[in-house]
Amino acid sequence: MLPRINPTKSEPIYIQLMNEIKYSIAGGMTEPGELLPSVREMALKLRINPNTVARAYRELEHEGVVITRAGKGVFVSEARRNPDKRRALVEIKNVLDGILVDAFHRGVSVEEVRELLDGRIENLNKTRAK
Amino acid sequence: MLPRINPTKSEPIYIQLMNEIKYSIAGGMTEPGELLPSVREMALKLRINPNTVARAYRELEHEGVVITRAGKGVFVSEARRNPDKRRALVEIKNVLDGILVDAFHRGVSVEEVRELLDGRIENLNKTRAK
Amino acid sequence: MLPRINPTKSEPIYIQLMNEIKYSIAGGMTEPGELLPSVREMALKLRINPNTVARAYRELEHEGVVITRAGKGVFVSEARRNPDKRRALVEIKNVLDGILVDAFHRGVSVEEVRELLDGRIENLNKTRAK
Amino acid sequence: MLPRINPTKSEPIYIQLMNEIKYSIAGGMTEPGELLPSVREMALKLRINPNTVARAYRELEHEGVVITRAGKGVFVSEARRNPDKRRALVEIKNVLDGILVDAFHRGVSVEEVRELLDGRIENLNKTRAK
DNA sequence: GTGGTCTAGACCACT
DNA sequence: GTGGTCTAGACCACC
Known part of the structure; x- marks a missing residue:
């Protein structure tokens, strides 16, 4: 830590x-x-x-x-406080929009963004597996 | 506009x-x-x-x-200035990491994030199709 | 022209x-x-x-x-109006200072600036020779 | 300062x-x-x-x-961000061209410009020596 | 008409 | 204390 x-x-x-x-x-x-x-x-x-x-x-x-x-x-925390999931989804949606637009203006395609996401998911799961 | x-x-x-x-x-x-x-x-x-x-x-x-x-x-701008794509990829990667972690702590699974991304891509392409 | x-x-x-x-x-x-x-x-x-x-x-x-x-x-003009040479020298001096500082901050050495100047002088004389 | x-x-x-x-x-x-x-x-x-x-x-x-x-x-800044040197050289070249032309029209010879440059380089190095 | 600069002064967030 | 943002309003240069 x-x-x-x-x-x-x-x-x-x-x-x-x-x-x-x-x-x-x-x-x-x-x-x-x-x-x-x-x-x-x-x-x-x-x-x-x-x-x-x-x-x-x-x-x-x-x-x-x-x-x-x-x-x-x-x-x-042991127990997760019940999170406001609907709000979370909206906010994540907004950040994703921002990423896509930024990617476009920097020459990165949506497919590449999708691949990046898959890579990051894999990476996160790997540390969890340890 | x-x-x-x-x-x-x-x-x-x-x-x-x-x-x-x-x-x-x-x-x-x-x-x-x-x-x-x-x-x-x-x-x-x-x-x-x-x-x-x-x-x-x-x-x-x-x-x-x-x-x-x-x-x-x-x-x-007509012509895009040659963007530093490598740097863009790194930064996007970091933001995606942040999203995944945030999602986890708010009860949103990685699959849901993936679906959200697909939805946003579709939405962006839709406006372009018009 | x-x-x-x-x-x-x-x-x-x-x-x-x-x-x-x-x-x-x-x-x-x-x-x-x-x-x-x-x-x-x-x-x-x-x-x-x-x-x-x-x-x-x-x-x-x-x-x-x-x-x-x-x-x-x-x-x-046929005849050059008598120019204020002292003033010209001061102004050119200032621009040269600006170039040197800018060069430094962009990784260009003073020697390279000197070489560039020699190159430009040569180039100007060439067109005049034609 | x-x-x-x-x-x-x-x-x-x-x-x-x-x-x-x-x-x-x-x-x-x-x-x-x-x-x-x-x-x-x-x-x-x-x-x-x-x-x-x-x-x-x-x-x-x-x-x-x-x-x-x-x-x-x-x-x-401690570390210099890697500057685009090629671009810098082109831009400095253009400014030098401008100086030479301006000098010509104000009765200043190329040799004098060269001397001015040497003087400014010396001056800049002097402050650094201190 | 356009954008660019500058001032004066208020409010907010971070350390 | 620090920098960052925003407003209101004035003046200038370019086209």
């Missing part, structure tokens, strides 16, 4: 950290119930501000991905 | 406008060589500030999507 | 035309005393607005490069 | 500022990784609008000369 952070990217660091943690869970590398590194420990490892780590954990809790127990630490 | 803008969204207005225009071109609704509405006209239609439209046009020119001729107006 | 104009460039058309004419004179392809194409003829050839050609001729006259004789046409 | 700006010149202020910063980097007076003055600070020093400074910084980022980190500031 050592996320990769790129402080130069325009994407906020706390968002990058959230995504890394979510990726780790989706890929099965971090399991429900598992204890995440403490705010300070994570901040030290990544050489970022503890406030930034705290913010990431706070937002993850808000999304129902983790649960913080006072004096104990931050744990990956 | 009447983009839809949502000023309440966190996404900057000028980015939304850029995406709407790129979508319109990718879908074939706006063709190469075509003259876009003037900065002032577009600003009036969308009820936003002319500077915001100008910013969108400027960035699109930077991307090679449009060409502005002083005193004439802003036109959709 | 058929200048090349690129309407898509950000550089104003009338400036481009001025430069083409000056280049033609500097290279010896157009000689002092020679009659330039009329405003209308030039405009037709280049497919640009006659006002734009007129503006170029007007500015060239202002610089002492051409002389317009009412009812006769526009001629290349 | 205190650029000189001339608001009366026809050259846009933000372009002048960009060039001053690039000159400072090319001359070695400002080094990779260094933090530039904040937008507000620079605006105060130069007595120009913060938006104008922001525009200069934004365009420099676009060119890969600086990197901005939200909430931190704007830094000089």
